[in-house]
Amino acid sequence: MxxxxxxxxxxxxxxxxxxxxxxxxxxxxxxxxxxxxxxxxxxxxxxxxxxxxxxxxxxxxxxxxxxxxxxKYLDWHDFERFSAEILGAHKYFVKTNFRLTKPVRLEIDVIGVDMGSGRGIFIDCKHWIHGIGRKTLMGIAEKHFERVKKFIKHYSWAKPKWTYFRYLRKIVPLIVTLTTPSIRMYENVLIVSIQELNSTLLDLDMVLDLFGIEPIPVS
The missing domain is CATH 1.10.10.10 (Winged helix-like DNA-binding domain superfamily/Winged helix DNA-binding domain)
Incomplete structure (x- = not known):
């Protein structure tokens, strides 16, 4: 079977x-x-x-x-949906493929918002079957960190796009990979495999503290 x-x-x-x-x-x-x-x-x-x-x-x-x-048989679209399913199982309100077209162009694969804590999880999904090299992953983390900062800078434009954005108080930038990542953190961005996402969310405060990651405040 x-x-x-x-x-x-x-x-x-x-x-x-x-x-x-x-x-x-x-x-x-x-x-x-x-x-x-x-x-x-x-x-x-x-x-x-x-x-x-x-x-x-x-x-x-x-x-x-x-x-x-x-x-390994899930495509990029399945991969994003799977990440969203895991976030939803942890009681986050979830939005996939968020796009902002003005005043800047911005796209985020998966966003989860916890109303109680005001925490947002902003995920960049990387469905690369053969893994991602350290240098490439560092570049991806830098871009994702800049993407989150751009979102915060233009928060007043993004806020009306989704009801749950109004509850945002802080954002954790997160990269989710298909295979085990070669590094776990870079530029204040947490990096985990899809297999580790559930356990990471279960102990998120401890994981953030372990890697010295500070959620980015949303003004």
């Missing part, structure tokens, strides 16, 4: 014939094995279509499949 699950997650849409050949199963056997997946797939014109890859990936993780094995 593992081969079947990962083949569906990888291809998203594949013919019965191609999938049976890929797995070395006859079509009758294949049909019997996909019966339990009706919640996640549809069959149209002899094609199997995985309708919600993210939900399917989360289900595989719940069943105990390797985080590394599952997440």
């Amino acid at each position: 593992k081969q079947l699950y990962f083949a569906l997650l990888k291809h998203r849409e594949i013919s019965i014939k191609d999938l049976s050949e890929l797995l070395g199963l006859n079509e009758r056997t294949l049909y019997s094995r996909i019966k339990e997946l009706r919640k996640y797939i549809t069959i149209v014109d002899d094609k199997i279509i995985l309708g919600d890859p993210l939900s399917f990936a989360i289900q595989l993780l719940k069943q105990g499949y390797s985080f590394k094995d599952v997440t």
